[in-house]
Amino acid sequence: LTWSLEELAARVGGEVVGDRRRRIERIRTLEAAGPDDLSFLTHPKYLDAARASAAGALLVGRRIDGIVAPQIVVGDPSTALAALLAWLHPEPATAPGIHTSAIVGEGCRIDPSASIGAYAVLGEQVEVGAEAVIHPHVVVGDGCRVGAGATLHPHVVLYRRTVVGERTVVHAGAVLGADGFGYAEAAGAGPVKIPQVGDVALGDDVEIGALTAVDRALLATTRVGDGTKIDNLVQVGHNVEIGRGAIVCGQSGLAGSAKVGDGVIIAAQSGVAGHLTMGARSRLASKSAAYRSVPPGETVAGTPAVPIAVWRRQQALLSRLAELWRRLRRLERPDAARENGEDRG
């Protein structure tokens, strides 16, 4: 199966520079691509690699001069790449139906177009929507709802009453709805468990990474909003509420009752303390910890996190501490400094 550049360009609203009838078989990296492959330039850093590539054609944001291969020029090559990958490299379809080894509890409502894999175990009163795919070894607790078109990869665990929205994807090993980490301090008796009787609800078009944990709420619902993407090994504490279109990168953690607004970006290995608010479209840099609420639109960094301009200035000043000492010592002993020939730094 091959496609002409003309077809591909039409698909993404792009324009072909060069031979419109050149045929493409698949998409490969700049290094690996050959004459039957389309490659792409989404970051100026790789311009030299693009010039050197043997790709049969290139997807670009603006025309590259001085190369022979034809180009598809589009306004946003990343989004165009996403569309072409989905088209040229579709996921293999999963056959609908319930595998004979799957265990389905009483009162479940499984859409006939859904797929339930080998050894999946569904509790009672579970609902699974049209074309949802539940892979082998998934465990779904009583009263859960899995939306139309959702995918639960192998070994996902949903504790009771978890809701997964439409087209939402949960990667292997993720655990949704485990107990929140809440204890009372009984004097002298050590931590006393506070039963966690709430649940978890993921919106539509959410993605949850492999081995990520989203704890259920103490009483109400831990929520992840529509279109939000969460990476691998992330911890989402009880009662957390995440808005729409947010991004939470790998190994980050949101402590209990944190509120994360629409479009927030939390970079990798960062933490948000409990009971605070990250305003809409605010950002937390990687390896940072927000201990205070962050206003909408603001970017913060460091531990404790401060506005990124402040953080950058601090880092610059930190790297000049030795100079600070030198200059202080010169002031303390001006004669010695002059003798040693130190310059004024």
Place this chain on the structure above:
Amino acid sequence: LTWSLEELAARVGGEVVGDRRRRIERIRTLEAAGPDDLSFLTHPKYLDAARASAAGALLVGRRIDGIVAPQIVVGDPSTALAALLAWLHPEPATAPGIHTSAIVGEGCRIDPSASIGAYAVLGEQVEVGAEAVIHPHVVVGDGCRVGAGATLHPHVVLYRRTVVGERTVVHAGAVLGADGFGYAEAAGAGPVKIPQVGDVALGDDVEIGALTAVDRALLATTRVGDGTKIDNLVQVGHNVEIGRGAIVCGQSGLAGSAKVGDGVIIAAQSGVAGHLTMGARSRLASKSAAYRSVPPGETVAGTPAVPIAVWRRQQALLSRLAELWRRLRRLERPDAARENGEDRG
């Protein structure tokens, strides 16, 4: 099913202010509660929300003036909340018995009141105590012991000879007893695996979070003491020994051979280096790393962790580096400073 405030108050040793016969159906948050619900105030921060709540009654630590709803006043509302949640929102019971699809190896001793879920796989010589619940898809290695009343949630893995104490709860996806990370450096040949032949033992009333890993010891036993609570995605290295009633929050890690005393609190995303000791009731702040032993009762913070008072002072001084430079420059060029009209800071 409903309960009178009188019954509830008696249960937790509290006193009712207002109508003792008001009947309660369940416990809800201040925002969500209606006339049939009990809500609670455990943190003064939510006093306004408590006043505004439509809850039928409130559980409080001290009487709130000026509200109409009856109140249950107790000395420790958090512990009382824990008790009432367990009473009003009990976990659904699991039927005893071994699911027909479970595989049980030779020489196992399973108490008839225990529950072994679908597709659970138990090796040989496994002991499971009274009323223990082993959920679907749990894998238990040869020679493990699971104490009375313990719960292993779906997809938990116990490597051989792991011991789980009574009433201990292990959440979904946790892995107990995987190999410790130990290698010898053979000259020129890269890391050489040191076989890890020890095991893991959890005490009674322990809780292990989802997707947490506790590695088995090199030769002896990695131990988690009675009543200790470990959150999600925590790493406990080989040979670690944790005492009683300790708390380890999400995404923290304890490196090999660390010793953590009774009642220690390790906040989220922190690390304890190998071969050191956290004294009894010491505390490690979040996003911090202890590279030296911490005396009993001390609280440390930062990377490397220092006593928290020192850390706070350092943070304050850090935020004043720009001022330090301004004042230094003024000393260096007193005339210029005066001309520029800088104030004395």
Place this chain on the structure above:
Amino acid sequence: LTWSLEELAARVGGEVVGDRRRRIERIRTLEAAGPDDLSFLTHPKYLDAARASAAGALLVGRRIDGIVAPQIVVGDPSTALAALLAWLHPEPATAPGIHTSAIVGEGCRIDPSASIGAYAVLGEQVEVGAEAVIHPHVVVGDGCRVGAGATLHPHVVLYRRTVVGERTVVHAGAVLGADGFGYAEAAGAGPVKIPQVGDVALGDDVEIGALTAVDRALLATTRVGDGTKIDNLVQVGHNVEIGRGAIVCGQSGLAGSAKVGDGVIIAAQSGVAGHLTMGARSRLASKSAAYRSVPPGETVAGTPAVPIAVWRRQQALLSRLAELWRRLRRLERPDAARENGEDRG
């Protein structure tokens, strides 16, 4: 079963000091060892414990004076310990064959000496080499290859087309080949998924820790080189390439497209930013974040990571900020300082 010291010493090229015919049953810690046990001294820190040990014999790097127990003296006691543990405490063998409950897809080629455990699910066209062990509940996607002698512990998930090299060990719950975390930013529409159509390949003699995630590449292959050891709860992003004999400690993360050279050591809870290179045999300290490429052989620390000598100096200067302020104030007000009797500190 017991062994004479003579036999053990021959096995590791060591020399016996004392009774060569003393017989040993197993290896234990210095504290736990009795007269039938061998113990060992691999770190001078434990010399006193070695002297006090009741062990029947000791494995040492150089002869300890003044102890009665016979000693095996070898050049590298850690490597010798690894060899003797493997010999005296062998892993129990797993019976070859495919468990009746395992599901094996069409076109699979399973070596007859391989072991496929209970409830394992293999997709289509999977290859499993000689003596490989696939434990219960492992899920292997279409087109995966598992090398001879490899071990996949319970609950491991391999997404389609993952390659696992010979003798490579993957611990429980690890997920290989989940989608990389790649999104385009469509103006106003939130993050748009970029399909991840590549795969993952692990070399030979690799070890992957429990609950570690290695994401598949966008288009090509995420690679882990021969002999590299990765600890628990580690995140390896899409397109990452790790060389041979590297070590990545617990809870660390490598962001997308990072390149990690041969023999690199990444200590615990650290992060490597995307698209950068850690040169061969470079090292990243624990709890640190590398935001720039690191030259071969260099050790860096801190966030952002800097050469470790720079980091140490910064830490020293940081701890002296209070002193800096005192001396600055004395310069600003020399008379006041003298009156207060401050020493020249």
